[in-house]
Amino acid sequence: MEKLEALFDHITSRVNVNLKPMGIDVRSILQNSIPRERHILYYAFYALTEDHPISFKFKNSNLSGTYFLGKTQVDRSVLYKSNVRGDELKRKGDVVEFNGVKTKLFYDEVIRIINSYLVKTLVHNHSKNPETPEVFRILNTVAMHYSNIHGTTTEGVYLGAFSTADLSVMHNCVIGDFAYVQAGDLSRKIVEPGHVWIKAGDLFEFNYTYPEGVIDKYVKLDENGQLTGKLVEYVDEFKEDFVPIYSTARPESDIPVPDSAYVSPYAVIKGKCEIGENALIVQRAHIEDSFIGKGSNAQENCYIKNSVYEGNNVTAHGGKVIWTKNGKNVFVGFNSFLHGTKECPITIGRDSIVMPHTIIDTTECIDIPENSAVWGYITKKSDLETQCIGLDELAKASDVTLGNMTFKGDGKAFVDAFRHRIDHIREENGAYFDGSDKTRGHAQKTRDAAFNILQPFQSGPDAGMYPSMTIGD
Numbered sequence: 001m002e003k004l005e006a007l008f009d010h011i012t013s014r015v016n017v018n019l020k021p022m023g024i025d026v027r028s029i030l031q032n033s034i035p036r037e038r039h040i041l042y043y044a045f046y047a048l049t050e051d052h053p054i055s056f057k058f059k060n061s062n063l064s065g066t067y068f069l070g071k072t073q074v075d076r077s078v079l080y081k082s083n084v085r086g087d088e089l090k091r092k093g094d095v096v097e098f099n100g101v102k103t104k105l106f107y108d109e110v111i112r113i114i115n116s117y118l119v120k121t122l123v124h125n126h127s128k129n130p131e132t133p134e135v136f137r138i139l140n141t142v143a144m145h146y147s148n149i150h151g152t153t154t155e156g157v158y159l160g161a162f163s164t165a166d167l168s169v170m171h172n173c174v175i176g177d178f179a180y181v182q183a184g185d186l187s188r189k190i191v192e193p194g195h196v197w198i199k200a201g202d203l204f205e206f207n208y209t210y211p212e213g214v215i216d217k218y219v220k221l222d223e224n225g226q227l228t229g230k231l232v233e234y235v236d237e238f239k240e241d242f243v244p245i246y247s248t249a250r251p252e253s254d255i256p257v258p259d260s261a262y263v264s265p266y267a268v269i270k271g272k273c274e275i276g277e278n279a280l281i282v283q284r285a286h287i288e289d290s291f292i293g294k295g296s297n298a299q300e301n302c303y304i305k306n307s308v309y310e311g312n313n314v315t316a317h318g319g320k321v322i323w324t325k326n327g328k329n330v331f332v333g334f335n336s337f338l339h340g341t342k343e344c345p346i347t348i349g350r351d352s353i354v355m356p357h358t359i360i361d362t363t364e365c366i367d368i369p370e371n372s373a374v375w376g377y378i379t380k381k382s383d384l385e386t387q388c389i390g391l392d393e394l395a396k397a398s399d400v401t402l403g404n405m406t407f408k409g410d411g412k413a414f415v416d417a418f419r420h421r422i423d424h425i426r427e428e429n430g431a432y433f434d435g436s437d438k439t440r441g442h443a444q445k446t447r448d449a450a451f452n453i454l455q456p457f458q459s460g461p462d463a464g465m466y467p468s469m470t471i472g473d
Contacts, residue, residue, distance in 0.1 A: 004464035014115040014140045018156025018172050026142050033225030039064045039464040044454040051445045055472025063466050071110040078117045083300045085124040098130035109134050116141040122300045122317045125151035129169050148317050161221040164334045178219045180357040196357050204409030241268045262443040280429045280443040295431030331422045
């Protein structure tokens with residue numbers, strides 16, 4: 001494994017150049033987070049569709065267990081069981097707008113991952129970088145377990161476990177465990193663990209910070225890269241369910257799936273489940289004893305158990321929904337943990353928004369009214385008094401303080417932005433498919449995907465490294 005060890009040393013030095021001045025040294029984390037032998041055990045796989053023909057470049061990298069779709073280049077990086085989805089990259093000829101200025105793309109956007117270490121990380125959407133709109137770049141970055149890099153250019157960035165960087169441009173930043181940030185162009189920012197921060201220039205700003213001690217209970221990554229907490233325990237409880245589908249080249253499922261829907265062969269469907277029309281269940285999702293209604297979806301690293309989705313429900317990357325009934329059009333944000341029980345279930349009224357990185361861990365039944373926004377740490381009914389608000393009320397507000405949450409700015413713009421984005425997600429996923437090409441989304445475009453398996457060298461100094469290859473334009 002000499003070359004793999006050399007690669008880790010190379011990534012460590014490149015990342016530390018950016019992060020050591022900010023008090024972060026990634027050496028022990030990269031050394032200990034994943035045992036080296038696991039980087040040899042798992043194959044990578046590349047999905048091909050008519051809409052996404054083969055186009056990739058891998059050079060001097062380890063790709064163990066990683067899923068690829070769309071135009072991707074990986075140079076001198078380690079990707080462990082990550083998901084790199086280029087199905088929403090910008091295309092040649094697209095016109096994009098930054099700060100009121102429009103510009104036209106001269107070639108298709110490509111995801112470029114260079115000198116980086118991504119472990120169980122989701123990379124998706126298209127980038128928001130005005131300097132290089134054709135390149136979704138991840139450079140000198142370390143992203144830990146179950147983090148999300150969503151439409152975000154990262155250069156010299158550390159993302160903690162279960163963190164999310166969303167629709168931003170980030171330079172020399174540290175994002176703490178279970179933190180969520182969507183705040184535009186960032187430089188030399190440190191976002192503390194459990195901080196949820198959404199900012200759109202001078203238009204609006206949402207801030208929430210978890211009470212002291214809560215995040216350590218659910219997610220804790222120590223300086224040696226060892227991960228503990230209730231979220232990790234929950235995920236680990238079901239990891240054996242994925243073993244059979246990753247042990248064969250062509251996994252199969254006997255669950256009925258409508259012609260307009262898609263269930264990835266690399267998703268787990270367990271127990272008594274029903275999948276509705278136009279539904280989308282992507283790879284590494286885990287569905288058990290649940291009803292997934294028409295136009296609903298479960299993204300990467302989502303776990304849905306003993307739950308009902310009435311229709312057009314969106315569960316963003318990493319959402320976990322247990323013993324919950326979601327009315328129509330409910331949105332569950334990134335890495336949220338909705339942990340109801342049979343005795344104390346959760347009910348969420350239609351048209352509601354569960355903010356990213358929300359934890360609802362019930363000790364009594366929780367009933368969220370329709371058309372509401374909910375956030376924070378909720379275990380009992382009284383917690384809703386400071387962590388839930390009607391969307392119509394929020395739309396009329398300009399300055400709100402509830403518990404640990406503050407909101408300033410244009411409430412209507414904030415609500416409209418969320419609703420527009422959620423509707424766009426449904427559209428992209430194919431929730432509104434009516435049989436026409438114009439309404440096709442991921443659920444329809446991915447139905448006939450082919451999967452190509454890529455394996456590393458198994459022995460000698462190259463063990464763990466993947467053959468360098470360049471295919472496509």
